[in-house]
Structure formats: structure tokens, C-alpha cells
Amino acid sequence: LILTGLRGSSSLTIPFFGTADSGGIGAVRFLQEGSHLVSGGGDGILSLWDYSSIFRTGSNSPELVAKFAGHKAMVLSCACSPTRPLVVSSSLDGTVRIWDAHVASETGRLNRSAFSASGSASTAT
Secondary structure (H helix, E strand, O other): EEEEEEEEEEEEEEEOOOOOOOOOOOEEEEEOOEEEEEEEEEOOOOOEEEHHHHHHHHOOOOOEEEEEEOOOOOOEEEOOOOOOEEEEEEOOOEEEEEEEEOOOOOEEEEEEEEEOOOOEEEOOO
């Protein structure tokens, strides 16, 4: 994955190591503090990258800081809290997971969400 037009860099390469059928990268988000980003892939793993490392090392590839393992299928989306070091991810495995970005551990999970015929939401954890 190559991101272009980023502040202070003409491009940024996020390496993705996997097999040909791993599904690629499904989601990328910057954390609010701006020096880290999270990517989620076809292997169900979220990766935390230190974007600021490209300025220290002169490389166009950020340093891999941590991996968040738990999803059993491709990561479809992720979001980062604007006020806390939390990342939320959703996957084809039907789960939404909440992660602590400081320690790369899962802090919560929703297994299924749906709307009833009357329009009210219900969630099973």
C-alpha cells in the first residue's frame, strides 16, 4: 500500500506480508496524535505503524510497532478514538473489537448486531 500527498513526505509505503490469497489491506486510519497509523488486512490482523519513524530513519516505510490479533477474517474497517488510545475494528467474522493501542490488547467485543423488524437495534456480546 502506498499513500501519497502526506504532510512532510511525498509518499509512504506500508509493507504487507502475506500470501497471494491473504486479501490485501482493508482499512487504514491515523491515530489522533498523528504519529501512528493502523492498518487492517485480509489476514484479520491489525498492525500499528509508527509514521514518525520515516523522519528519523529516512525510509519511506514506517516502523511496525505492534500487531493486534483476534479477528478470524478480513478486517473491513477501523476507527481511532480522538481522545483515548483506542482502536475499533470490524471484520468479516461478524465481530467488532475494541483495542487498547498502548498495549495492543483487546478490551471489548461485540459479536453480532442487528435491527429488529420494528427498527430497534439489538446487540449480542
